[in-house]
Amino acid sequence: MAAVVSVSFEVRDKEFVALVGPSGCGKSTVLxxxxxxxxxxxxxIRIDGRRQEGVPPQVGYVFQKDTVFPWRTVRRNIALxxxxxxxxxxxxxxxxxxxxxLVGLEGFEDAFPATLSGGxxxxxxxxxxxxxxxxxxxxxxxxxxxxxxxxLRLQAQLLELWLRxxxxxxxxxxxxxxxxxxADRVIVMTRRPGRxxxxxxxxxxxxxxxxxxxxxxxxxxxxxTLWHVLGEEFxxxxxxxx
Amino acid sequence: xxxxxxxxxxxxxxxxALFALWEGLTHPAISKRVSKVVYFVDPFFISRPSTIWRRFxxxxxxxxxxxxxxxxxxxxxxxxxxxxxxxSTGFVVGLVLGRNERLALILxxxxxxxxxxxxxxxxxxxxxIFGFGLAAKVVLAWLIVFFIVFFNTxxxxxxxxxxxxxxxxxxGASERQIMRTVVIPSALAWTFASLTPSVSFALIGVVIGExxxxxxxxxxGYLIIASLGTLxxxxxxxxxxxxxxxxxxxxxxIRQVEARLLRWxxxxxxRA
Numbered sequence: 001m002a003a004v005v006s007v008s009f010e011v012r013d014k015e016f017v018a019l020v021g022p023s024g025c026g027k028s029t030v031l032x033x034x035x036x037x038x039x040x041x042x043x044x045i046r047i048d049g050r051r052q053e054g055v056p057p058q059v060g061y062v063f064q065k066d067t068v069f070p071w072r073t074v075r076r077n078i079a080l081x082x083x084x085x086x087x088x089x090x091x092x093x094x095x096x097x098x099x100x101x102l103v104g105l106e107g108f109e110d111a112f113p114a115t116l117s118g119g120x121x122x123x124x125x126x127x128x129x130x131x132x133x134x135x136x137x138x139x140x141x142x143x144x145x146x147x148x149x150x151x152l153r154l155q156a157q158l159l160e161l162w163l164r165x166x167x168x169x170x171x172x173x174x175x176x177x178x179x180x181x182x183a184d185r186v187i188v189m190t191r192r193p194g195r196x197x198x199x200x201x202x203x204x205x206x207x208x209x210x211x212x213x214x215x216x217x218x219x220x221x222x223x224x225t226l227w228h229v230l231g232e233e234f235x236x237x238x239x240x241x242x
Numbered sequence: 243x244x245x246x247x248x249x250x251x252x253x254x255x256x257x258x259a260l261f262a263l264w265e266g267l268t269h270p271a272i273s274k275r276v277s278k279v280v281y282f283v284d285p286f287f288i289s290r291p292s293t294i295w296r297r298f299x300x301x302x303x304x305x306x307x308x309x310x311x312x313x314x315x316x317x318x319x320x321x322x323x324x325x326x327x328x329x330s331t332g333f334v335v336g337l338v339l340g341r342n343e344r345l346a347l348i349l350x351x352x353x354x355x356x357x358x359x360x361x362x363x364x365x366x367x368x369x370x371i372f373g374f375g376l377a378a379k380v381v382l383a384w385l386i387v388f389f390i391v392f393f394n395t396x397x398x399x400x401x402x403x404x405x406x407x408x409x410x411x412x413x414g415a416s417e418r419q420i421m422r423t424v425v426i427p428s429a430l431a432w433t434f435a436s437l438t439p440s441v442s443f444a445l446i447g448v449v450i451g452e453x454x455x456x457x458x459x460x461x462x463g464y465l466i467i468a469s470l471g472t473l474x475x476x477x478x479x480x481x482x483x484x485x486x487x488x489x490x491x492x493x494x495x496i497r498q499v500e501a502r503l504l505r506w507x508x509x510x511x512x513r514a
Contacts, residue, residue: 055412060412061409065405067403067405070506071428073506080423084410084414084416112506114507132414
């Protein structure tokens with residue numbers, strides 16, 4: 001069975017879009033198609049109106065899985081993209097230092113990933129991608145494996161970083177609260193085979209505080225609306241599993 | 243610290259007890275109480291620590307034509323050469339086949355065939371081709387080391403996490419950069435794991451070569467085979483003990499190098 005069937009949506013420039021749906025609905029497949037990792041069996045991906053084939057150069061990808069290179073220190077992990085692009089060492093060091101400062105990893109520059117917590121490693125992965133200034137940032141449940149507290153801190157840091165540079169972000173998650181907290185629009189997908197069920201504009205003002213925003217009535221209303229829609233899909237997947 | 247001292251003490255105690263037992267059981271004054279005709283354990287076969295000690299000094303002295311340290315040097319030279327050639331060729335071939343599915347499929351049966359051949363069966367052939375000297379010993383060591391390193395590197399190169407390769411690609415890496423920054427470092431972890439057994443096996447290959455090589459090959463293996471010719475168990479024991487110590491020293495040395503190169507691994511954290 002296909003993971004997704006006729007998924008179609010648009011993402012605007014500098015927009016933060018969250019892709020939510022029950023697990024196995026093909027959210028990641030869609031993301032991988034945009035990233036050029038999986039060729040679509042039909043249809044096309046267009047970036048800036050140009051048909052996309054292969055890995056697009058202006059895209060950054062943050063995986064759910066820990067993809068920090070274990071044999072490189074924090075500093076050298078973050079420097080990877082700059083190294084690949086032949087950025088001169090002096091500038092490289094400057095940008096890496098700035099990236100480390102932005103996510104509060106000072107003092108861990110020369111630590112190997114094995115000594116870091118999951119949250120710290122994911123921050124390294126995030127900065128490694130952001131340091132090369134991608135125009136489009138694809139994130140596949142980047143905080144999925146983290147505990148609630150770490151997750152909230154990283155969400156806050158991501159929002160802060162995003163407000164500075166305003167990349168176009170497509171953020172896959174199964175956590176509705178996370179989607180509403182972060183995104184301008186939430187795209188709800190149906191259970192497998194995935195389709196777009198709903199595209200929802202999140203009417204919460206920027207900038208958002210990831211904790212305070214959850215205590216507002218607006219947030220509760222958004223959550224209620226989306227939960228109702230998403231809940232139907234979750235219920236169906238459970239019926240099938242049973 | 244206390245635990246370590248205790249372990250060390252026990253080790254020393256066991257060594258002392260073993261040597262004392264050996265000395266006692268092969269010593270006339272002690273064994274004569276058991277029998278007047280034969281020793282309790284005949285030192286003709288296993289010699290005796292005190293004799294071995296004397297022979298060690300004798301063999302190390304300028305009184306002999308080729309002193310012990312020179313034999314050892316010859317063995318070490320061949321071992322290092324065989325080890326170096328074996329590791330480098332094994333690594334390169336493992337890497338190439340590990341990243342080239344088709345080539346690996348084509349060559350697979352040949353590699354298995356050569357590897358399943360007992361190395362010792364190749365000794366006469368190697369001797370025929372390379373003679374009795376250094377070259378033959380190096381080739382024998384290489385024949386063993388190559389396959390150990392090859393198989394490990396091969397596994398490592400095939401087992402590279404595809405997500406790490408994707409990550410590198412998204413960060414703008416070219417194929418060559420992926421090779422240098424992803425494939426080689428992850429394969430190296432496997433290669434390093436094969437170095438400790440490799441160095442011991444290199445020593446085995448060299449000693450076998452020295453058995454055959456005779457005087458022109460030299461080395462500790464020659465001392466062993468020459469002692470067999472003269473039925474001299476003491477000299478043989480000297481050679482064996484020197485070999486054992488050499489093996490331990492080589493393993494420790496390699497492990498140090500490994501710990502340094504793999505210091506990023508969780509099991510080496512906090513030990514540097």
